[in-house]
Amino acid sequence: MELEFYGATRRVTGSCHILRACGYTVLLDCGLVQGGAEDEAVNRQPFPFDPVGIDAVVLSHGHIDHSGRIPLLVKRGYRGPIHTHEATIELCRVLLKDSASLAEHDAERRSRHGHHNTKPLYTVDDAMRAVEHMQGMRYEEMREILPGISVRLHDAGHILGSAFVEIQVNEAGKRRTIVFSGDLGQYGIPILNDPAAIGHADYVLVESTYGDRLHRSLDETMKELGDIVTNACRDCGNILIPAFAIGRSQELLYLFGEHYHAWDLASWQVFLDSPMAIEASRIYWEHSELWDEEASVFRKNLRRMPPLGNLHLTARVEQSIAINSRRQGAIIIAGSGMCNGGRIIHHLKNNIERPECHIIISGFMAAGTLGRRLVDGDKEVYLHGAPYRVAARVHTVGGLSAHGDRDDLLRWLGSCECKPNVYVVHGEDKVKEQFRETIKTELAFETEVPKPGDILDLVTGDLKRAQS
Numbered sequence: 163m164e165l166e167f168y169g170a171t172r173r174v175t176g177s178c179h180i181l182r183a184c185g186y187t188v189l190l191d192c193g194l195v196q197g198g199a200e201d202e203a204v205n206r207q208p209f210p211f212d213p214v215g216i217d218a219v220v221l222s223h224g225h226i227d228h229s230g231r232i233p234l235l236v237k238r239g240y241r242g243p244i245h246t247h248e249a250t251i252e253l254c255r256v257l258l259k260d261s262a263s264l265a266e267h268d269a270e271r272r273s274r275h276g277h278h279n280t281k282p283l284y285t286v287d288d289a290m291r292a293v294e295h296m297q298g299m300r301y302e303e304m305r306e307i308l309p310g311i312s313v314r315l316h317d318a319g320h321i322l323g324s325a326f327v328e329i330q331v332n333e334a335g336k337r338r339t340i341v342f343s344g345d346l347g348q349y350g351i352p353i354l355n356d357p358a359a360i361g362h363a364d365y366v367l368v369e370s371t372y373g374d375r376l377h378r379s380l381d382e383t384m385k386e387l388g389d390i391v392t393n394a395c396r397d398c399g400n401i402l403i404p405a406f407a408i409g410r411s412q413e414l415l416y417l418f419g420e421h422y423h424a425w426d427l428a429s430w431q432v433f434l435d436s437p438m439a440i441e442a443s444r445i446y447w448e449h450s451e452l453w454d455e456e457a458s459v460f461r462k463n464l465r466r467m468p469p470l471g472n473l474h475l476t477a478r479v480e481q482s483i484a485i486n487s488r489r490q491g492a493i494i495i496a497g498s499g500m501c502n503g504g505r506i507i508h509h510l511k512n513n514i515e516r517p518e519c520h521i522i523i524s525g526f527m528a529a530g531t532l533g534r535r536l537v538d539g540d541k542e543v544y545l546h547g548a549p550y551r552v553a554a555r556v557h558t559v560g561g562l563s564a565h566g567d568r569d570d571l572l573r574w575l576g577s578c579e580c581k582p583n584v585y586v587v588h589g590e591d592k593v594k595e596q597f598r599e600t601i602k603t604e605l606a607f608e609t610e611v612p613k614p615g616d617i618l619d620l621v622t623g624d625l626k627r628a629q630s
C-alpha cells in the first residue's frame with residue numbers, strides 16, 4: 163500500500179493524490195490548476211495514470227481546485243464512483259457547470275482570434291455527466307468503497323459539505339489510517355461547524371494555504387464591517403462587495419442579518435447580483451442540518467434565511483442593470499470574487515470614481531487580478547478596456563477567510579489522538595517549509611513537504627523521493 167503525491171504539492175491549486183492499496187487505485191480529489199495561462203495549460207496535459215484504471219475517486223469538497231478536473235477524468239474514460247458529501251454534489255452541479263461554461267466561452271474567444279487550440283477543456287455536458295457518477299455520503303458515515311478500503315468524511319468547516327477524509331486500509335492483515343485534510347475552515351466562523359477532531363491517524367496530509375499567518379479575530383472583523391457601513395451611510399454612497407459565489411456570499415448575508423439593527427441596515431437595499439451565488443445560497447439555506455448551533459437558533463427565532471427583508475436576488479440581466487440607477491443606499495454583492503470579470507465590473511464602472519462609495523475586499527486576491535490592484539492601492543484601473551480613476555474607498559477585510567490560519571491548522575493537527583507522520587501540501591513553497599518547521603516545533607510530529615511524484619510507503623512510513 164502506498165500513496166503518491168501528485169497535484170497541489172508544488173502549487174496552491176490543483177489538489178490530487180493517488181492511493182494504491184489492496185490491488186486498487188483511488189484518487190483523492192482531482193482539482194483544476196488555477197492561475198495564469200501557463201499554469202492553466204497544465205490542466206490539458208495527460209493524467210500521470212490511465213483514467214480507465216482508477217477504481218474510485220473520493221472528493222473532499224466542491225471548490226474547483228479540488229473538483230475541477232473530474233469532468234475531464236470522466237471524459238477520458240473514468241467510469242467508477244465518486245464518493246463525496248451529498249451537499250458537495252449539489253454545489254458541484256453549480257460550480258462544475260460554471261467552470262465548463264467559462265471553458266466554452268474561452269474556447270469560443272480563442273477561435274474568434276484565430277488560435278488553433280479551440281477545444282474547451284470540457285463542456286457543460288461533460289460536467290453534468292461527471293456529477294452523475296457522484297455518490298452522496300453523510301459526515302461520520304463509514305463506507306467500504308472497495309474490499310479492504312473504507313472511507314469516512316468528517317466536517318472540515320470550510321464550505322458547505324466540505325470534508326476531511328479518513329481512509330482505513332486493511333491489506334494482508336496490516337491496517338493503516340490516512341487522513342487527508344482537503345481544505346480546513348476557521349474555528350468560530352458563521353454558519354458552519356468548526357472542523358471536527360481527527361481521532362486516530364497514522365498519516366495526515368494537511369493543507370497550508372495560510373500556514374504562515376494569523377487572521378484578525380471575528381470580533382474585530384465585525385467592528386470593521388460595521389464602521390464601513392456607518393461611513394458609507396454618512397457619505398451617501400453605495401457599497402460594492404466582490405465576493406465568491408460559494409461561502410463568502412452566504413456568510414455576508416448571514417452577518418448582515420445578525421447585525422441588522424446594530425449596523426442600521428434597514429436604510430439600505432442589499433443586492434445579491436450573481437445567478438451562481440443565488441443558486442448556491444438556496445443550497446446553503448436548505449441544508450440547515452449542516453449549520454452550527456448559533457445559525458440554527460438564529461433561524462428558529464427569525465423564521466427566514468437569510469434574515470433580510472431588504473434583500474434582492476437579481477438573477478436576470480435586466481434586474482442587474484436596474485441597479486445602475488441607484489446612487490446611494492445600495493449594498494451590491496457580485497462576482498467575480500477577484501474582479502477579473504462578471505457583473506462586478508459594471509458596478510465598479512458606475513461607482514469607482516465616486517469618493518462617497520466604498521469597496522469591501524473580503525477574500526484572497528491573486529496577483530495579476532483587478533482585485534489585487536485595488537488592494538495594492540492603484541489610483542487608476544482599466545474596466546472593459548477604459549481607464550477609471552479610483553476615488554471610492556477600498557477596504558481590505560481579511561478576517562472572513564474560508565481557510566484556517568496557522569493556529570487553526572495547528573489546533574486541528576493537535577486533535578489527533580496519536581503522533582502521526584504529517585505531510586504538508588496545498589500551499590506556496592515558502593509557506594509549506596515554514597509551516598513544517600512550525601509543526602515540528604509546536605507539536606513535535608515527524609513532518610515532510612512532499613514533491614510531485616514522491617511516494618509514501620504506507621507500511622514502513624518511508625518517503626521515496628521522485629527523481630528530479
Ligand SMILES: [Zn+2]
Nearest residue numbers: 223225320345
Ligand atoms: Zn476549498
